[in-house]
Amino acid sequence: MKSVLPSLLICIACAIIFSCGNIIDDKDYKIDSARLNPQLAMPIAFGSMSIKDILSSKDSQYVKVYSDGLVYLAYSQTLKSGDIRNLISVPDQTLNRSFPLPAGTIPPTAQDIRSDSIVQVVDFGLSPEQLSEIAFKSGSINYSTSVSPSNPNFNYEIIVSLPDFTSTTTNSVFLKKASGNGSFSLQNYVALLNNNKFNLKLVLVIKQNPSAVTIAPGTVVNISLSFAGMDFAYIKGFFGDQTVNVPPETLNISAFSTSFKGAKVSFAQPKINFTVTNDYGVPLTLSFLTLEARKPGAALPVQINPQSPISVTSPTTLGTSSQTSVAVTNANQLLNFAPDKFYYNVSARINAGLVSANPPNFMADTSKFRVNLAAELPLYGHASDIVLADTASIDLTDVDQSKVDKAFLKVKVSNEIPLEANVQFY
Incomplete structure (x- = not known):
């Protein structure tokens, strides 16, 4: 492209000179030589990185936005779906x-x-x-x-x-x-x-x-x-005052261990809750005998409010459900711990201390109680040591490199994320 531009400029100059024959007498002026210094700038690559790029590709699906525009991560996972129908046959x-x-x-x-x-x-x-x-x-x-x-x-x-x-x-x-x-x-x-x-x-x-x-x-x-x-x-x-023991279980989770690997991140006001959904029309109490987060070589007790045993609300109509929310009070500590498993041992007791039911207890053959883990992590806090890397392809096959004297790479960065960053090319 550098060789084409001089020729074009010479042609334009000649056209101007010959078209102005009445002004410039070619007998009086002769052009011995012409020196041109063309400069060429062209965009060869562009890209963008957003908050989703900071997260792993697996976790980007959890990005949500509050009504006030604050971005947060929302995770949800069913820990247990159990039933007590085997109590009654x-x-x-x-x-x-x-x-x-x-x-x-x-x-x-x-x-x-x-x-x-x-x-x-x-x-x-x-x-x-x-x-x-x-x-x-x-x-x-x-x-x-x-x-x-x-x-x-x-x-x-x-x-x-x-x-x-x-x-x-x-x-x-x-x-x-x-x-x-x-x-x-x-x-x-x-x-x-x-x-x-x-x-x-x-x-x-x-x-x-x-x-x-x-x-x-x-x-x-x-x-x-x-x-x-x-x-x-x-x-x-x-249904009587009865207790059913749910076998201990270890569940693999990815919500707290895949994002920001290698980075130092602290969330402000994270929310982690357990929601117990109950289909049984019977007073139900759940006791967590053990509830802890685990990762290789370490375990962290999960602290909840209300504390165990938890009185679970019951639906009033057959075929409906009720929900009870249980908050995790050491959410910050749990997030910093970054577990990859939850271990729990829970028992369920119905009609604790009762000898009759008014209104009557009820259950369907499809009734269950389900324990769901939900976490909301507002992207509000501080972070460091986050590394983003990407590659860009520049196609210069059409450029005659032998005719290029110098080349410069100019990068324009527009940052809308409240994080300071350094750019390095290698």
């Missing part, structure tokens, strides 16, 4: 009942005859739970009926009625007929209980028969009912 139940038949002859009959009935209260036998409602997600009643001694001429069926069980699909109470062997499904039934108890009614029906039937002395009709495989979609009642 509906045990299998087997009931054996018999209808004695009077000896004699049953005359022919053209219609069914209700002979006898058994009404009783059945207890699921739960303890310390006192349930008032169960919505069955699964479960069955297996039945088996027989006549002893055997009498093939005697036709019968047994009506099984559970007046406290209502179908959510048909809105009708449980009413089935049993004869021989079989099973009934409890899926989509809701049972209203009185402290784990429900009503059962069995009715023996002698079926129509055109022939007389002789009944031997001591004849009985037997029925066996087995409630099995019962699981709930939700339950209500009093």
Whole structure:
């Protein structure tokens, strides 16, 4: 480009000279030589660095801005998702009942005859739970009926009625007929209980028969009912004063260990909180037996407010959640520690010191409690020893370097970050 510019300037000068023939007489003036000193400046590279460049590429995604324009880092990580449903299970139940038949002859009959009935209260036998409602997600009643001694001429069926069980699909109470062997499904039934108890009614029906039937002395009709495989979609009642121990756990975290490596950074007014989200409609207390931040060769206890044990708020409606916030009081110390792991050992206790529940406790099969770690680190404080490095490509293939006498690299830096910095090229 340096060789082109002189030629261009000479042409322009010649054009001026020859076009001004009336002013300058070429007989009076001769140009022996021309000396030109062209200077050429062109932008060959540019770039920018922002607060995201100070962070690692992994952490840049956490950059947020407050409404007042202050930039901050926002981290969030779920530490634990647990449940307490294993505290309560509906045990299998087997009931054996018999209808004695009077000896004699049953005359022919053209219609069914209700002979006898058994009404009783059945207890699921739960303890310390006192349930008032169960919505069955699964479960069955297996039945088996027989006549002893055997009498093939005697036709019968047994009506099984559970007046406290209502179908959510048909809105009708449980009413089935049993004869021989079989099973009934409890899926989509809701049972209203009185402290784990429900009503059962069995009715023996002698079926129509055109022939007389002789009944031997001591004849009985037997029925066996087995409630099995019962699981709930939700339950209500009093769940008892119980404790569940969550296995100790170590969780890898990256929030405090990836940014500003090799730098000295101090944040002003950092906020670190644990948020406990509770789906259980039951008074819940969490006790952190151990809660500490760890890195190779060192550990730091995490101090919280309120202190352990923590009373967790409960939702008032099935299907909703409530949240309890727990602040970390040594947040600055924790950040300076730069851990890469959290270790904790926690236990959960429900209905601490209670013997009844008003309103009733409730839980769904999907209910859980979740512990979430959240940190807000305003970029307000001081920092040093931050090193930023970048490379730039300069394409000079079109320049004839043999015709370049000197070259200078001029850098213009516009700094909008309140940090002093030095620029070094190498």
